Amino acid sequence: xxxxxxxxxxxxxxxxxxxxxxxxxxxxxxxFFGFFARWMPWIIPYRMLLQIISLVLLIAGVYFKGxxxxxMKWRARVAELEAKVAKAEIESKNVNEKIVTVYKDKxxxxxxxxxxxxxxxxxxxxxxxxxxxxxNETLDILNNSAKGIKK
Amino acid sequence: xxLFFLIPxxxxxxxxLHTTPVKRKFPEVPQELVQACPDxxxxxxxxxxxDVLKVVTDNxxxxxxxxxxxxxxIEWYKSQKQIFESVK
Numbered sequence: 001x002x003x004x005x006x007x008x009x010x011x012x013x014x015x016x017x018x019x020x021x022x023x024x025x026x027x028x029x030x031x032f033f034g035f036f037a038r039w040m041p042w043i044i045p046y047r048m049l050l051q052i053i054s055l056v057l058l059i060a061g062v063y064f065k066g067x068x069x070x071x072m073k074w075r076a077r078v079a080e081l082e083a084k085v086a087k088a089e090i091e092s093k094n095v096n097e098k099i100v101t102v103y104k105d106k107x108x109x110x111x112x113x114x115x116x117x118x119x120x121x122x123x124x125x126x127x128x129x130x131x132x133x134x135x136n137e138t139l140d141i142l143n144n145s146a147k148g149i150k151k
Numbered sequence: 152x153x154l155f156f157l158i159p160x161x162x163x164x165x166x167x168l169h170t171t172p173v174k175r176k177f178p179e180v181p182q183e184l185v186q187a188c189p190d191x192x193x194x195x196x197x198x199x200x201x202d203v204l205k206v207v208t209d210n211x212x213x214x215x216x217x218x219x220x221x222x223x224x225i226e227w228y229k230s231q232k233q234i235f236e237s238v239k
Contacts, residue, residue: 078172078173081173081238082173084238085175085238088235088237088238091234092235093178095231095234096178096181096227096231099181099223099227099230100183103183103184103220103223104183106219107216107219110215110216111212113212114208114209117208117212118205118208118209121201121204121205122201125199125201128199128200128201129199129200129201131200133198133200134197134199134200135198136196138203139203142194146190146191146192146194146210147193148191
């Protein structure tokens, strides 16, 4: 059925219906052969051939009709799924935009707050530095802590 | 009569398995979230507490930014997973 997916719906239906109708018509003629032979005597030599061909066409037609119904069901399912995927992609894109906007806003708040803190340090810098002096050991501890342990 | 040779061929076609030709891809992560957090700043040799304080508060700020990034990552993944799994 995979290769059937490349054939357009209308063409596929037309082929299958033609096979089925030809099979039905041939079978009817074969069944009432005597009646038809009276009107069309030229078909008498082809009786056996007509029966075989009609039977083959009828079986093939019924089989393909079932196959086509199944194929159509799958195509409808695919179309439905494609619509859902398209909707999900739009939704996903909107969520992405929203998340990025919120993220940027939050980072902006942190940055703004940091500027305020730095300004505050500048204001009290003289007072802080006058009361306390930092030793090299203090800086070593602080820097080692900031470096962390890297594998 | 020649067309009858097509019938077995059509039978062969109908024997193939069904596949659903709908391909999906998990959405890309926003560029803002794929940048790694920088290392913490180190204090240059100094005796001034204010210099130390500046670096320390900068590092705090850096931590907060990274926390936001991680939280956003988690939120992004949960939301996108929910959307992705909603299509069945």
